[in-house]
Amino acid sequence: MDKGQLDGLVAFALVAEKRSFTAAAVALRISPSAVSKMIRQLEARLGVTLLTRTTRATSLTEAGEKFLQQAGPALESILNAMNEAGNAAEKPAGRLRLNVPQTIYPNFLKPVITSFTQKYPDITVEIYFENATTNIFERSFDAGIRVSDILAQDVVALKLLGPLRWVVAGAPSYFAKAGRPKHPKDLLVKSCICVGAGSRVYDRWEFESEGKGFEVQVKGPLILNDVILAIDAAVEGLGLIYITEDAIQDKLQSNQLQIVLQAYTGTSTGIYLYYPQRSQVHPKLRAFIEHVKQTKII
Template identity: 40%
Template sequence: MDPSTLTRRDLPDLVAFALLAELRSFRRAGTALGVSASALSHRLRRMEAALGVRLLNRSTRSVAPTEAGERLLARLRPALADITAGLAEVAEFRARPAGRLRITAPRSVARMAIAPRLGGFLKAYPDIRVELVGDNALVDIVAQGFDAGVRFDETLPADMVSVRLGRPLRMLVVGAPAYLAEHGVPPTPDDLAGHACLRTRFPSGVIYDWELEKGADVRRVAVDGPLIVDDAQLLVDALTEGAGLGFVAEPLVAAELASGALVAVLEDWCPPFPGWRLYYPSRRQVSPALRAFIEWMRVEAEAT
């Protein structure tokens, strides 16, 4: 065993030597390591032969480090203590939620469903650090180093586990009272062709068609209008200013609907559908921090 070429395969021999030097008994050291005294003796002889120096003096009654053994033991003690402390620190992650979580979600969902619940979560788990990334793209969470993400049910990869993030959602067609007073209320999806419909562009470049449904009648309407945005809040801001009609998630405009700043139309064409899901890789061991986050969001979703 040339010290300059020490490999991981040699570490068990060093641990065995340190334990022998501390306990000064092949029998007790062998019991602690789960090997026989003779196997431990063979391991020590092999180690001494490789190093070309005697490390322990032993007789039928006693075991004691040589001078070379004492020097090696003095070096090993702090190193093994550091390793033990490191393992204990890692083990704490199993016992208490701690560490960093990276979560990706569409920007509007991050604002509506995650950010409002983070204050209580971070207070309950002060050892967890959350990085919340708002991104409207369909992110590969494994490739980009995220612990979890948020998507609609139908866009979830097959190898993911998910939990409901909220109740079923509705997408609503909404507009400002002033706009509707001037341009009228569209009675059917076909009448949207005569309106200024504000559109949303996905990060992929695709412009979102409005998906309307009434019983068995399902429409995918390629609307047109004077404005395209890539952010839901920008859309809401423009709608409240009377720029046209928009198709938005109901929770995003709940305050505006309640105050009368926006009015929903074609409601009978806007049935509820399964909402957002918080998802994570099924083949990856779930850390205590992620498990705590998932459970917190699940409970909060059920309460709202």
């Protein structure tokens, strides 16, 4: 069956149900003349007249009644499927897949997700923790959260937090045995805990001095692909860690970690929610974007 035949059948079913070409046109979001054309083409293919049209009413012919009895159940199934598809296009529902860094979840994202799932019970939020810069959309994620420095150019970005301070921190026990670095170059002889995996290791730590940025390539006893475990390792005194100040705020307050090299602290503009540039954003993602804005965390 080609598309023209299907369109004609759907138009006929709606006219038969509503007894009105105008009402059927409204349901199909087309003009009454277009509905009339579809019906005429269907009647021409069948070789019978299905509807009687007058200025006051529209009714089924005997042939139309018989045809509707035979084809009615199938046409009703088609119309129900169309209605459900239309509702799905407007109602926020389904699985929302987010790709986010681990450190942002406990203090920032967790309360946002909690209130969002309560507000939209028909949406299931799937969160995949990842720190590396990858093309998440090729892997069917709806959106991601990343620092501004590593965002692709062809995305829509909504600022969530920032600016961010990138700091070097260590445990008091580490400083007691290894001393405190006075300048970033001192990190060359310090034990540094890096985050990454394989060829993607973040071992070039960035700093600023007198308005100019520079990097120091560090090394140390551990490379972890889990930021939370890297923070724990720093707390245990295994080495220094390079991370955003917000991510270790609780460790700083409890004095489990202490910041060094404050005069050389680097900054980035912030953390962003980003998603593909599309002409139409899915309702589930649009609902999440609006919820983030309404929670006043930006």
